[in-house]
Amino acid sequence: MKMEQALIFDIKKYAIHDGPGIRTTIFFKGCALRCPWCHNPEGIKKEMEIIIFQDRCIQCEDCINVCSKGALICHNGVISIDRKECDLCGACREVCHTRAIEIVGRQLTVEEALREIEKDVLFYDESGGGVTFSGGEPLMQPNFLEALLRECKHKGIHTTLDTSGYTSVATLRTVSEFVDLFLYDVKIMDDQRHMHYTGVSNEYIMSNLQELSQRNKSINIRIPVIPEINDDDKNIKAIGAFLASLPHIHNVSLLPYHRAWVDKFNRLGGEAEPYIVEPPSKEKIEKIKNILQGFGLAIDRGG
Numbered sequence: 001m002k003m004e005q006a007l008i009f010d011i012k013k014y015a016i017h018d019g020p021g022i023r024t025t026i027f028f029k030g031c032a033l034r035c036p037w038c039h040n041p042e043g044i045k046k047e048m049e050i051i052i053f054q055d056r057c058i059q060c061e062d063c064i065n066v067c068s069k070g071a072l073i074c075h076n077g078v079i080s081i082d083r084k085e086c087d088l089c090g091a092c093r094e095v096c097h098t099r100a101i102e103i104v105g106r107q108l109t110v111e112e113a114l115r116e117i118e119k120d121v122l123f124y125d126e127s128g129g130g131v132t133f134s135g136g137e138p139l140m141q142p143n144f145l146e147a148l149l150r151e152c153k154h155k156g157i158h159t160t161l162d163t164s165g166y167t168s169v170a171t172l173r174t175v176s177e178f179v180d181l182f183l184y185d186v187k188i189m190d191d192q193r194h195m196h197y198t199g200v201s202n203e204y205i206m207s208n209l210q211e212l213s214q215r216n217k218s219i220n221i222r223i224p225v226i227p228e229i230n231d232d233d234k235n236i237k238a239i240g241a242f243l244a245s246l247p248h249i250h251n252v253s254l255l256p257y258h259r260a261w262v263d264k265f266n267r268l269g270g271e272a273e274p275y276i277v278e279p280p281s282k283e284k285i286e287k288i289k290n291i292l293q294g295f296g297l298a299i300d301r302g303g
Helices: 062-065 089-093 110-118 123-127 142-154 169-176 190-200 204-213 232-242 264-266 284-295
Strands: 007-014 023-027 049-052 072-074 078-081 101-104 106-109 130-135 160-161 181-185 217-226 251-255 298-301
Touching: 007 110, 007 142, 023 110, 049 264, 062 072, 062 089, 078 089, 106 110, 130 142, 130 264, 142 160, 142 169, 169 204, 181 190, 181 204, 204 217, 217 284, 232 284, 251 264, 284 298
Parallel strands: 023 130, 130 160, 160 181, 181 217, 217 251, 251 298
Antiparallel strands: 007 023, 007 106, 049 101, 072 078
């Protein structure tokens, strides 16, 4: 199992918003959902990608000259890439003097990931922290996730899984045995609207949440508040009623929409149309909070 590999796009040290205490967060690449407001767009595709930082580029064109596929061009001082032609050989990245070109995603073994996690054990012990698996969607690479979770539990490291819940119940049951805390996204209750905005049905998501709740797992619900998509009273009340019907569900974090992800989307040469609106007002967040509190839920504004 230690030889299992996963495609990872980032490892964040000293994270404080991904579970209790100081944490190491490992971001898995690949997600079945296609939310147009995703704050980690580099985690959506399940393969490596090239990302271009135009503000770092000095237009030396060394990347263009070294590309054997002719996938890079410069027009009006802006480097662009034909992603259909690019074979991700990395030659352009190697010659870039200012690190304006990077490849998102690298294969990591369980042993390599565990070494990164163990570097921060002292911080976990002092703060009540641990490791968080996020993404993308970690459950899309279940064998690696299970193997790494097993190793962490064997070493007494607190584990948190940040998930959309979109997976088979069999996978969820297997993995859940080694998870101390779930950060579980709930977005839209109406299945047709959920499918329209995220690309998938919410059937697995809701049934898996019921499964975890019935198993008395520790769960912190996260609701991304997306203006004009899921912030209406009808949806919020439906979420509140559903959560109130589940045993052992009490804590809910509201995650207000922000636009910090837009630059990342542009650097990736995003194919879909991003959802760009004004963030929700403080008054709107307070109203949503009050509605959910009416169902007996404890609400906080997440990071």
